[in-house]
Amino acid sequence: MNVRQLLDERLGEAFGRVTKEWAPALVSPASRPEYGDYQANGAMAVAKRLKTNPRKLAEDVVGASDLTGIVAETEIAGPGFINLTLSQEFLKGTLARAQLVTPAAKPERIVIDYSSPNLAKSLHVGHLRSTVIGDATARTLELLGHTLYRQNHIGDWGTPFGMLVAYLEGQDQSSNDLGDFDHFYALASERFENDPAFAETARKFVVDLQSGKEAALTQWKQFIELSSSHMQRIYDQLNISLNPDHTRGESAYNNDLAQVVTDLDQAGLLSLSDGAKCVFLKEFTGKEGKPLPMLVQKSDGGYLYHTTDLAALRYRHKVLNADRILYFTDGRQNLHFRMLFAVAHASEFVPKSTKLEHHPFGKLLDSTGRPFRSRDGSTIPLAQLVEQAHERARAVVRSKSSNLDEIEFDEVVHAIAIGAIKYADLSKNRLNDYTFDWDSMLAFEGNTAPYLQYAFARIQSLFARGNFDPESYRKDITLENQNERELAVQICRFQETLELVGREAMPHHLCAYLYELTSRFMRFYETCPVLDAPEKDRESRLALCVHTAKTLETGLDCLGIATLTRM
RNA sequence: GCGCCUGUAGCUCAACGGGAUAGAGUAUCGGCCUUCUAAGCCGAGGGUUGAAGGUUCGAGUCCUUCCAGGCGCGCCA
Numbered sequence: 001m002n003v004r005q006l007l008d009e010r011l012g013e014a015f016g017r018v019t020k021e022w023a024p025a026l027v028s029p030a031s032r033p034e035y036g037d038y039q040a041n042g043a044m045a046v047a048k049r050l051k052t053n054p055r056k057l058a059e060d061v062v063g064a065s066d067l068t069g070i071v072a073e074t075e076i077a078g079p080g081f082i083n084l085t086l087s088q089e090f091l092k093g094t095l096a097r098a099q100l101v102t103p104a105a106k107p108e109r110i111v112i113d114y115s116s117p118n119l120a121k122s123l124h125v126g127h128l129r130s131t132v133i134g135d136a137t138a139r140t141l142e143l144l145g146h147t148l149y150r151q152n153h154i155g156d157w158g159t160p161f162g163m164l165v166a167y168l169e170g171q172d173q174s175s176n177d178l179g180d181f182d183h184f185y186a187l188a189s190e191r192f193e194n195d196p197a198f199a200e201t202a203r204k205f206v207v208d209l210q211s212g213k214e215a216a217l218t219q220w221k222q223f224i225e226l227s228s229s230h231m232q233r234i235y236d237q238l239n240i241s242l243n244p245d246h247t248r249g250e251s252a253y254n255n256d257l258a259q260v261v262t263d264l265d266q267a268g269l270l271s272l273s274d275g276a277k278c279v280f281l282k283e284f285t286g287k288e289g290k291p292l293p294m295l296v297q298k299s300d301g302g303y304l305y306h307t308t309d310l311a312a313l314r315y316r317h318k319v320l321n322a323d324r325i326l327y328f329t330d331g332r333q334n335l336h337f338r339m340l341f342a343v344a345h346a347s348e349f350v351p352k353s354t355k356l357e358h359h360p361f362g363k364l365l366d367s368t369g370r371p372f373r374s375r376d377g378s379t380i381p382l383a384q385l386v387e388q389a390h391e392r393a394r395a396v397v398r399s400k401s402s403n404l405d406e407i408e409f410d411e412v413v414h415a416i417a418i419g420a421i422k423y424a425d426l427s428k429n430r431l432n433d434y435t436f437d438w439d440s441m442l443a444f445e446g447n448t449a450p451y452l453q454y455a456f457a458r459i460q461s462l463f464a465r466g467n468f469d470p471e472s473y474r475k476d477i478t479l480e481n482q483n484e485r486e487l488a489v490q491i492c493r494f495q496e497t498l499e500l501v502g503r504e505a506m507p508h509h510l511c512a513y514l515y516e517l518t519s520r521f522m523r524f525y526e527t528c529p530v531l532d533a534p535e536k537d538r539e540s541r542l543a544l545c546v547h548t549a550k551t552l553e554t555g556l557d558c559l560g561i562a563t564l565t566r567m
Numbered sequence: 568g569c570g571c572c573u574g575u576a577g578c579u580c581a582a583c584g585g586g587a588u589a590g591a592g593u594a595u596c597g598g599c600c601u602u603c604u605a606a607g608c609c610g611a612g613g614g615u616u617g618a619a620g621g622u623u624c625g626a627g628u629c630c631u632u633c634c635a636g637g638c639g640c641g642c643c644a
Contacts, residue, residue, distance in 0.1 A: 024584080031587065041586055044624075054624085078587050079624060118644075155644070250644095276642050286640045288568065298642045305644050332638055334571055362573075363637080400606055416606095428580065432573070433637080440579060444606050446592040447580085454606050462603055500583065512581065515591085519608095526599095526608045567606080 054080030103145025118155030275299030
């Protein structure tokens, strides 16, 4: 249940009754514990508009509101804040519900375009943020009951593929498992540079490919399969929910590109400028105030990524019937997407009712503030990043854990390594540049994935020691002390947090929530004995543990981070 | 030149349609393990929110100007 929304609606109605007009209650979590659980800030703004006393208005609103069974205590504070404290019954009732997450009343069909690497090269750190943030958003929206269409818009077409296919052809097929994918790419481009005959063959491949020659296509497909399996291995390691079904690359739109240009022309949007076909929209200007074109066809007849993106957008509207389309790319593509959306609407390829959202994110920096790269300046493959995380995690787990057999040890190392990489990224507001720092990420102290995993493991340990089956455990909760109560309140805020993340495509809110949940649990755990408590307390506290564990597990699952029963 | 993004504690980051005394983690210092995992808990210090104006009962958040950094602006994606 979305508690914040419930309060906002109830108080909003009261505001309406009192002021005889629409006025938002502006309910948010209380900024300080002494102000209760939630606060409504709407009175001051409305009072000013109506030229009346805000404290008096706040009192009238509280008097006119129906908060029975929800709020135990209200208080008017300061210039007109309404502070709300949830009632014991409400907290108990909310926790007693079998359903942890309430699905959306109006589920949407949501397309989410993320990861989208170019298959000419292996996945590298440049793909990390889009992949990890997009995936967490997708999982969250899916949990909220929406229908998700993950779209991995991979780069699988164009000049580099001629080179790679040509190189692949010259190789002994049996030795080409592409285990060292980047090495393969490097060899191919080196040969392309230094071997004119090879370069000629490669160019011929591109021509053959684009004219649809059967043999070239077969070899191209073979290469794409090879490269895709490399990509899938990385996704699997990182626990990314993308699979081959979600792949719909640039090549999928080849046959529609000419039609896109024709349709733009029919819509009266197409101009010819320096031999290239493009769309001018008056809201976009470039240097010296000149109109800024969006090029859709080069003077040599070739198409551009704008064209492909328009075709993809049309597919997502016409075929997938999307209500909402999200893109996760770095901020540099901001202008591209603004133009893309504007042209899509102007051409009526996509109706205005379809929400088009670009969700940009900042760069990956190293601790000196420079772009995150390896020592020699080259980009870091994700495979290498993952391996390094495992190495570091192995050292820490070895030093901290005992009593883990070999299989468990590997499992713990893997969950911690992957969790650390993803959580470090997900826990930050994506708009900012992000400083990638192994040491703080794998220190495993404070606000990190292992902290959450550790809390979960502690709870599981309680269940194991007490021989409880958390799945079937249903007992009433009584909130006797402050730490129990604060834990319960936080659990009840899960729904509103998920909805916030889904609305804004900002998973860091979920991380902040889970961290707060975990620290409240840790305080509870330190101060409230569970297994050794008297029968009544024991049942209630175990029930609190069950809810905490379930919430943690579900939340971490949204982030694509594994939980552990021991560590 | 025009446009977009960013600037918060030593460091890494929060602050959700403007809200109460700007919060965490880390680092530093001091406490807490014969009792459910110390990867933990409790406490202390640490700030002119890049600068200056303005709007407002109230500004890290909105407006203006400036400073600093990053990115983008026709045939790559």
